Amino acid sequence: MGGKVINESVTLRDHEARPNYGATEHDDNSVFIEDPYINSAGVDPSENEQKGSNWSAYINIVCLIAGSGTLGIPYAIQQGGWLSVIILILSAILSIYANIKLIECLYHNGTRRSSMSELAYYAFGKVGLYIISFFFNIVTLGCPVIYLILxxxxxxxxxxxxxxxxxxxxxxxxxxVVMSVPFILMKTMKEATWLSIFGALTTALVVLVVFFTSISEYPKNSQNQHDLLIIRDIPLALATFSFSYGGNTVYPHVEASMANPRDWPKILSLATLTITIMYLSIGIPAYLTYGRTTLSPIYLNLPSGFATNMSVIMITAHILLALPIYQTAFALEVENYIGINVQNLGKTREFIYRVAFRLATVLFTTYCAINLPFFSDVMALLGSMGNGVLLCITPIIFWIKLFGWNQLNGWKEKSLVIFTLVFSALGAVTGTLDALDALWKDIMREWP
Incomplete structure (x- = not known):
């Protein structure tokens, strides 16, 4: 992502940007919805079959967010003690708030920006574009590499x-090879819905396996000790919980695929609530059973055999299903940037160019997964910084820059904004330091 930015934003007629997102009211009280990403891709926005339902947006969010990180939730609770569950719930609330603000920013002044990078350019010029593009590419291109290794x-x-x-x-x-097939063939986030359905189901199965296994194992582990609060390790728990809601780099594309984008706050809230229920369902019983001996990933605590193998199989299936979705978000951003769309190239050339670019992306990620030493540690470090910046801090900074501090609803909301920024910054710094420590230890172990 370089120094220029896509000038393919969609102007929304007679539209006050914030309240209704992509909805434009007409004199006959009907609602006309424009799908900005589809329009920028050269597809007639009146073709409703190109648009996804609220259900598809919901399931995409659940699949992307509630993934392999689910297995680390019990250990995060162990780090902070029982009261850290409050931090998990608080992280969910702040994530919802910040990413409703993010989508509001996309529609500032009635013109819809197609991505977080384009929004960064609009708000802060080239400096903003370079910073956000760097972190965006780290998260959406680097995560698939880590997933391949895992x-x-x-x-x-x-x-x-x-x-x-x-x-x-x-x-x-x-x-x-397996993940490249859907990634190359599916064009937009709407077409990724079937992957998300199976991905969400695999995560739900992991939660159920750990939930019931933990309960059944409790009598054998009732002597394990627990902590109400471990103040010194609360920042580490905060970092894990904050990043467990990471993935909002794809939210602009998910919202753009919705036939009713004004429903975004409702869909985001419902999806985040579902994810939080999953986290609590796996974290509370697992920590109750294993206490201070809780490990990450949690299947290391489970008895060998069916439960452990099923957890590993299901989470591996989830990763394979989530891989193409992350890479699709990356591809959509770059393809929009370099003009790979039907409007510029026609259907045949667009298909050829898109397949070639996505195949090159697969080859690059595979090469990194095979050949780069300590890549997982480096990506954990960059991902900690990236998610820390992108999840809650960036949307709020964008909103204040575009709408103004005084447009916040009194001191209650202003206090919430200040708290969110401090809370998120603490999680980002802690996660970054923790990742640095892990990288250093691995380097010293390999090259003493």
């Missing part, structure tokens, strides 16, 4: 137990 390790671990040992690198190649 998938390869999981398959190697599972199948080695039954005598199939072809090496982690071979499994990474196989996973890359």
């Amino acid at each position: 998938c390869g390790e999981n398959f190697h671990s599972l199948l080695s137990m039954v005598g199939i040992d072809i090496g982690i690198k071979s499994w990474v190649y196989i996973c890359a």
